[in-house]
Amino acid sequence: MFFIWKKLRMELGEIRCFQHCDRKQNILCFIVPIICPLCGQDLTQSRLRIPPYIIESPFTEADITQCSLVIKPTIGHFLYDFSNNSNLHIGLTDSSGNVYEFDERGVTVGDKTWTHCLSIKILDEHEQLENKWDHSLEQFANEKLWKKECYDENSQNCFDFVLHFLQCFELDRQYSCLVDKSVFCEKMILPATRRAGKYITLYKQIEESQVVIQNAGQ
Numbered sequence: 001m002f003f004i005w006k007k008l009r010m011e012l013g014e015i016r017c018f019q020h021c022d023r024k025q026n027i028l029c030f031i032v033p034i035i036c037p038l039c040g041q042d043l044t045q046s047r048l049r050i051p052p053y054i055i056e057s058p059f060t061e062a063d064i065t066q067c068s069l070v071i072k073p074t075i076g077h078f079l080y081d082f083s084n085n086s087n088l089h090i091g092l093t094d095s096s097g098n099v100y101e102f103d104e105r106g107v108t109v110g111d112k113t114w115t116h117c118l119s120i121k122i123l124d125e126h127e128q129l130e131n132k133w134d135h136s137l138e139q140f141a142n143e144k145l146w147k148k149e150c151y152d153e154n155s156q157n158c159f160d161f162v163l164h165f166l167q168c169f170e171l172d173r174q175y176s177c178l179v180d181k182s183v184f185c186e187k188m189i190l191p192a193t194r195r196a197g198k199y200i201t202l203y204k205q206i207e208e209s210q211v212v213i214q215n216a217g218q
C-alpha cells in the first residue's frame, strides 16, 4: 500500500476519485490523504471500497488529434483563465494533428500553442476520407476569404472559418447543427465547454481544500 501512496504523490495535478467507508460518497483529490475525511481512519491501514482512479481530463494536445475541431480560450489557459464569459478560439486539425486556425493574422497552420485544448472528433478514422480532408483543408485555407484583410471580429472570424469548412465538406448531413453559427455554437461548442467548466470548477475546489466530497452518481 505504501508503494501506491508514494507513486500517487508523484503524479500531481490529476483528479483522483476513491471511496473508503461510504458507498454513497466519492472522495476527490489530487493526493490521496492519509486520513479519511469522512470517518477519520488511517487510510494506509484500511481497505478502500473503491481504490483511487483518475478522472479523465477533458483537455488534450491538438498534436495528438486527427481531423478534429479544437477549442481553447482566446487568451490564456483553460484551467486558470476560463470563465463562462471568456472568448473562445477554435480551429481544425488535419490527420497529423496540425492546427488550421483563422484570426487577424489570416490562416495559421501548425501553431504549437494548442497544448491544452478541447477536441471534438469530426471524422471517423477512414484513410481515404482523411486524405480528402487534408487536401480540402489545405485548399480551403488558401482561399481569398481567409486572407488577413478579410478578418472581422464578428462576421468573419475563427467560427466562420471552421463552420464554412465543415459545410463545404458536406458534413451538414451528419451534423444538423451546421445550419448556422448560433446553432453550431449552441449544439457543438457549448456542450464541450460546459463539460470543461465542470472539470475546472472541481479542479479549483480541490486546489483550495485538497479534498472534495461528492455524492456518488453526481
Ligand SMILES: [Zn+2]
Binding pocket: 020, 021, 022, 036, 037, 038, 039, 040, 041
Ligand atoms: Zn472513511
